[in-house]
Amino acid sequence: MKTWTTTALALIAATGLAAPASAVDLEFYFPVAVGGDAAGIIERLTQDYMDENPGVTIDAIYTGSYADTTTRAITAARGGNPPHLAILLSVDMFAMIDEDIVEPWDPYLTEQEIEEWIGGFYPAFLRNSQFEGQTWGIPFQRSTPVMYWNKEAFEAAGLDPERPPETWDEMVEMGRTLTVRDEAGNVTQWGVRIPSSGFPSWLFTGLVASAGQDGLASDDGTEVFFDTPEVLEALEYLVSLSTEHGIMQPGIIDWGATPRAFMDGESAIAWTTTGNLANIRANAPFEFGVAMLPANVRRGAPTGGGNFYLFSGHSEEETRAAIDFVKWATAPEQAARWSIETGYVAPRPDTWETEAMRAYAAEVPGAVVARDQLEFAVPELATWEGPRITQILNDNIQAAIVGDKTPAQALADAQREADAILAAYR
Amino acid sequence: MSTLAHHEGPFDRALFVAGAWTLAIVWLLPLAYAAWTAIHPPAFVARFELFAPLTAENFVRAWNAAPFGRYYINTILLVTMILAAQLVLCTLAAFAFARLEFPGRNVLFALVLMQLMVMPDILIVRNYATMSALGLLDTILAIGLPYFASGFAIFLLRQTFKTVPRELDEAARVEGCSLLGVLWRVYVPLARPTILAFGLVSVSHHWNNFIWPLIVTSSVNTRPLTVGLSIFATTDSGVEWSVINAATLITSGPLLIGFLLFQRQFIQNFMRAGIK
Numbered sequence: 001m002k003t004w005t006t007t008a009l010a011l012i013a014a015t016g017l018a019a020p021a022s023a024v025d026l027e028f029y030f031p032v033a034v035g036g037d038a039a040g041i042i043e044r045l046t047q048d049y050m051d052e053n054p055g056v057t058i059d060a061i062y063t064g065s066y067a068d069t070t071t072r073a074i075t076a077a078r079g080g081n082p083p084h085l086a087i088l089l090s091v092d093m094f095a096m097i098d099e100d101i102v103e104p105w106d107p108y109l110t111e112q113e114i115e116e117w118i119g120g121f122y123p124a125f126l127r128n129s130q131f132e133g134q135t136w137g138i139p140f141q142r143s144t145p146v147m148y149w150n151k152e153a154f155e156a157a158g159l160d161p162e163r164p165p166e167t168w169d170e171m172v173e174m175g176r177t178l179t180v181r182d183e184a185g186n187v188t189q190w191g192v193r194i195p196s197s198g199f200p201s202w203l204f205t206g207l208v209a210s211a212g213q214d215g216l217a218s219d220d221g222t223e224v225f226f227d228t229p230e231v232l233e234a235l236e237y238l239v240s241l242s243t244e245h246g247i248m249q250p251g252i253i254d255w256g257a258t259p260r261a262f263m264d265g266e267s268a269i270a271w272t273t274t275g276n277l278a279n280i281r282a283n284a285p286f287e288f289g290v291a292m293l294p295a296n297v298r299r300g301a302p303t304g305g306g307n308f309y310l311f312s313g314h315s316e317e318e319t320r321a322a323i324d325f326v327k328w329a330t331a332p333e334q335a336a337r338w339s340i341e342t343g344y345v346a347p348r349p350d351t352w353e354t355e356a357m358r359a360y361a362a363e364v365p366g367a368v369v370a371r372d373q374l375e376f377a378v379p380e381l382a383t384w385e386g387p388r389i390t391q392i393l394n395d396n397i398q399a400a401i402v403g404d405k406t407p408a409q410a411l412a413d414a415q416r417e418a419d420a421i422l423a424a425y426r
Numbered sequence: 427m428s429t430l431a432h433h434e435g436p437f438d439r440a441l442f443v444a445g446a447w448t449l450a451i452v453w454l455l456p457l458a459y460a461a462w463t464a465i466h467p468p469a470f471v472a473r474f475e476l477f478a479p480l481t482a483e484n485f486v487r488a489w490n491a492a493p494f495g496r497y498y499i500n501t502i503l504l505v506t507m508i509l510a511a512q513l514v515l516c517t518l519a520a521f522a523f524a525r526l527e528f529p530g531r532n533v534l535f536a537l538v539l540m541q542l543m544v545m546p547d548i549l550i551v552r553n554y555a556t557m558s559a560l561g562l563l564d565t566i567l568a569i570g571l572p573y574f575a576s577g578f579a580i581f582l583l584r585q586t587f588k589t590v591p592r593e594l595d596e597a598a599r600v601e602g603c604s605l606l607g608v609l610w611r612v613y614v615p616l617a618r619p620t621i622l623a624f625g626l627v628s629v630s631h632h633w634n635n636f637i638w639p640l641i642v643t644s645s646v647n648t649r650p651l652t653v654g655l656s657i658f659a660t661t662d663s664g665v666e667w668s669v670i671n672a673a674t675l676i677t678s679g680p681l682l683i684g685f686l687l688f689q690r691q692f693i694q695n696f697m698r699a700g701i702k
Contacts, residue, residue: 027644032657037491039657061644064637064656071550072641079554081563256665264472279666283468 024321026058029086031069031306033141033275041341049328056321066306070095073311077101082311084322090128090307091382091390093136094221098384103312104134108323117327120348124303124377131220137307138326139347140338143273144301144370144377145203147294148280151287153178153189153268164269164291168210168237171269171294175247178268191247193267194238195255200397201381201390202302203271206293207234208378209300215378216393222425224383226393227415233296235407239400252398262288273304274370278343281364290366292373299376305344336360345370383418384425392417457682464672471667484672491669492654493646494676501650504566504639505632509625511574517621519575520583521609525595535584541577550641557642564644573632579624586620587613619695626685626692633681651677 028046032038039062046058063069066089073086082101096102106114118126118135125139151161157177165171175191182188194203205216213230217223225231241248249267262270263284271293280288293301308326310319328334332350336357339346345367351357352371361368383389396410405413463471464485470478488494522528523535553572554563562568590613598608614621636652643649655677658670685692 039492059644062653062657064640064653065659068637068640068656071637075551075554075641078551079558081554081558260468260471260667264469285469 024056024318026056026085026318026322026325027083028058028060028322028325029063029069029073029083030060031063031066031087033066033306038342041338045329045334045338046325048334049325052328053324056325058325066092073309074099074101077311077313080313082313084311084314084318085326086309086311087141087306088137088309090125090137090139090142090303090305091380091386093129093131093307093309094382094384095386096309097131097136101311101313102136102309103319104136105138105310105323106134108316108320117330120350121330122347122349122374124374124379125347127215127219127379128303128382129307137309138330139305140308140326140330140335140344141306141342142303142345142347143275143305143343144303144345144373145206145271145273145293146301146366146369146373147291148262148270148272148276149289149291150262150265150268150284151289153265153286157268161287162289164289165294167294168296172241172245172247175241175245175269179247187249189265190249190267191269192241193248193253193258193261193270194241195253195258195270195272196238196398196401197252197254197256199255199390199394200401201393202304204234204238204393204397205302205378205380206271206300207238207296209302209376210234210293210296210298211237211300212297213378215302216381217379217383217389219379221383221386222422224381224389224393224415224418224422226396226418227411231411232407235397235400235411237296238397239407242401243403251402274345274367275343277364277366281366290369292369292376299373301373301377302380303374303377304380332357339367343367345374383422385421388421389418392421460671460674463668464675466668468666468668484668485676488658488669488673488676491673492657494651494654496646497649497651497654500566500648501633501652504569504650505629507566508570508573508632509628511570512576512579512628513621513625515575516579516583517609517614517617519580520587521613523580523584524587538577538580541575542581546572547637550638553638554642563642564648566643566648568642569635569639569648569650570632572638576628579628582620582624583617586617590616622692622695630681633678 030039030042042060042062046060050056050058061083063072063086069086070088070092073083073088076082077099078101088096105118109117114135118138121129121139125142126135129135129137129139147164149164154161154174157174157180159174159177165174171192178189178191179187180189196203201216208216208231211230211234213225213228216225216231218225242250255272258270258272259276259279261267262272263280265286277290292299308329310322314322329338330348332348332354333356335346335348335351336354338344339351340356340360346352346357352361381390381393393414396405396414399405400407400410462474465480465482466478467481467483519538523531523538549572557563557568557571560568562571594612594616595608598612603611633650634652635650636656639650640653640656643653655673658666658673
């Protein structure tokens, strides 16, 4: 049917007859990074929008993981067929600007819209979305890490099940009490689990923030701060959890297996994303709590997840239609639905005032923790040549965890390697 | 094989059997784990109890998470189309390179060999632009087209055709066989083991191919199984092993069963074709 309409329209246009001015076809790429029916939810969202706006057709195309979506967006744009919109990692902003395939949103918005719409997002989310005074990404699919704790394990260890650790020292102290060994000395339950496979730099940014440093890179993405005393303190703390205190499993801890390990009681405390809330709520066989990451000199956590990007190479009419869709999708009712169904953090304060969101917050107090933590959030590591810089930091964090390098050596190496790459952008 | 068996002592034999078993178990373990997690509730993914409750729910959830029925049809269409096109094109090309004299033959063959050295992934942008120019975006043909003229198949078949005795070729021609008749009646039957071996490699490769189909297609009607499988790789929220393994078994099942049914033929053909 759709192909028919498209062909018919193309024919009308080709023969010089006026096509209806309101007919706009938009392409929109989206990745799926959480479990559940995220793909189905996006398709229902776009369908609802089309029902309300009969002149617009949105083709929502599932494009794999974030990395796959980025690959596809770049490929399609270079192949002369860019989408109108795509949800890509917020930290990919510099890469997209570098590729010269995206546009800032501001030129299409009135001053009032910039103030009310752009200004209405949580500042913590906008910090990874703006560059040189322009907005390049609209926060949508955003998350932040939180700490899950097993109330039954706390009770069994003689701790107050309603009081999670508030500080680094408390986490070590409680972790000692929570680590259970059998008669042969093998650990049957670890105190803490901070996964370090894949992208350890993300959770590590939370430690760095708690140690008092505002993120790992400058806002313009040309400087990284890997070898400061704060970052060193954070890495030494992370390494000491297994080497000195014996409360965390030694070696690299798998990210993907973390929710399962927590639910199986392998660890009494686990750090992972709010994106796991729905999964753990549905499957944990015990009472659990959700808390902010523990503080050292201050509280802190990174933000993560994806933004809407606007691709260049389209007519103004189409671009405006795409912007209208994003405005609709981030409006309170829609954003609330999206947040409740996926577990992503609603990116605007006004979303939390909807009735649906209030009911959800009352039922799932964990969701509110993520929102309240935004006040202390710092940006996720984002720089020019982002994937390479992040990889350098990841490799060096892992080298310190497995003991190949001392924390100081690892961070000095990471700083040196990153500087060599970023020098070209200064 | 038989000469080797002649000289081996009991020690060699024991070593051989132990090695074979070790390799077989190493190969089988992930599969066994996938089967275990797929038929048990998620609580048992890391706990192995003999009488854990069985469930088919993982399969139901996996099947309902994506239009796998349609994806199956697409994948089967895709691998059949690619294999058919490869066999026709590459048999003809290999025959020309093996037996015909024509100007530029060596240069052309060198170009074909160069294709073997280029990683397909770096051609994605170029291929996408070509498909876009041909107006083939979002079709099954677009997924397969870049793979039709397989350098590997041409090389493999050319080497096989070169081992066919000239006398057979000449005898057929004396009997009045045309050029294509010779190819069809003499060369192709003798290269059957190679063709089967290549067919297996080709089918399993395209059955598993992911990134190119993901990039060049957009709709349910053109996308293959691997794209359906990928929605379970949810990096943000951790991996649900029981569902992902059920989905893996669903998507790789037909290939596995096919291989188990025909394994004797495949192995024999591989031995004869000299690919191990």
